[in-house]
Amino acid sequence: MSETGTGAASQTGPQTGGVREVKSAGRTVELLEVLAARGDRPARLRELAEELGVPRSSMYALLQTLIDRGWVRTDATGSLYGIGIRALLTGTSYLDSDPRVRAARPYLDEASDALGETIHLGRLDGANVVYLATRESHEYLRTFSRVGRRFPAHAGALGKALLAERPDDQLPLGGDGLEALTPNTRTDRAALAADLAATRERGYAVDREEGVLGIAGFGFALRYDAPATDAISCSVPVARLTPEHEGRIVAVMREVRGKIESGVPHTNGAPDWRA
CATH class of the missing domain: 1.10.10.10 (Winged helix-like DNA-binding domain superfamily/Winged helix DNA-binding domain)
Known part of the structure; x- marks a missing residue:
């Protein structure tokens, strides 16, 4: 036997x-x-x-x-x-061992200093985005966006920036309905597809109180993978979001995205982690 x-x-x-x-x-x-x-x-x-x-x-x-x-x-x-x-020790080890997270951190600081707003780095995990790093604004706190938290990809700028990198028939959203986090969340697949098409044309994602009432977000996919798995975003209270401030956010975040993409180290024989 x-x-x-x-x-x-x-x-x-x-x-x-x-x-x-x-x-x-x-x-x-x-x-x-x-x-x-x-x-x-x-x-x-x-x-x-x-x-x-x-x-x-x-x-x-x-x-x-x-x-x-x-x-x-x-x-x-x-x-x-x-x-x-x-679990905490293992999660910390995950972040410490990821060269992309390490490479992004100084540029998250740069964006935070330039804009005075909350800056995030997130990674797509199925139908959600997991926060890998956050630089909080001194003006307000988003306690749900702590490192390690998950957030529905269809409802925020980080997630929509990454969903837009994929064909509409390959979105990792499952067969169930899309959860409404606020009255502004796009829960209709056709409406989400139209928003993702606009994101592709614009080059970044916009979340106007879709994930949290009172908060707008601007998300930028990091294209060192194809399709991208990581993204950065800037969140700002709508009460102080003027057209001029929005323009500056987009300009700064585009510049920071380019720096992160060019600063990510080559593997040089190290494991090329895929998740």
Whole structure:
């Protein structure tokens, strides 16, 4: 009998990219993603077991393993669970090891100093954009845009700049309806397609209170990949967005985009990360 008998088979699931998925690994990742998505809302054992569709005993054992290793934390009663500090350390390592993030940081500072507005660097992740770096304005704070947060790509300047780099029939938005974050969010596919066409012609994306009421954004794809996976943006309260200020934002961000694109280092034998 093969050494990969029924015990090993029970630990595998459907094939992924020609390799059978390891169920225990997949379940661990799903659990961590669920806890991370809950933010400051801790979960109970019953909730996690039901959401992931596993027996409570199995979920409890998995939680205890991850608690021991620092990936999950629990409260003094042992009944509430949240994401652990190891997730932060791993996320920080992701940013520290990415040469493109390192290359962009000084130019984000430059844009922030020149404009006095909030500047973002984001990366497309499925139907969302993940914030990789942020320089906050001293005038206002956008707490939802902290590093590591996800934001629907169709509802903001960062995401629309990246969606516009792709054909309309290849947008990574899934088959479900588009979420409305404000009354101005484009939730109709045809309206979004028209907006992306205007973005391609203009050369940058514009978000006028589509993601957050009171905030406008201007997004610029970084074309060191094809199609682009990273973008930068400038966010500004509409209350102080004059035509003159908008023109300066576009000019500065275009210049900064060019500097970032020319400043991204060649791999020189280092891994060319694709995500």
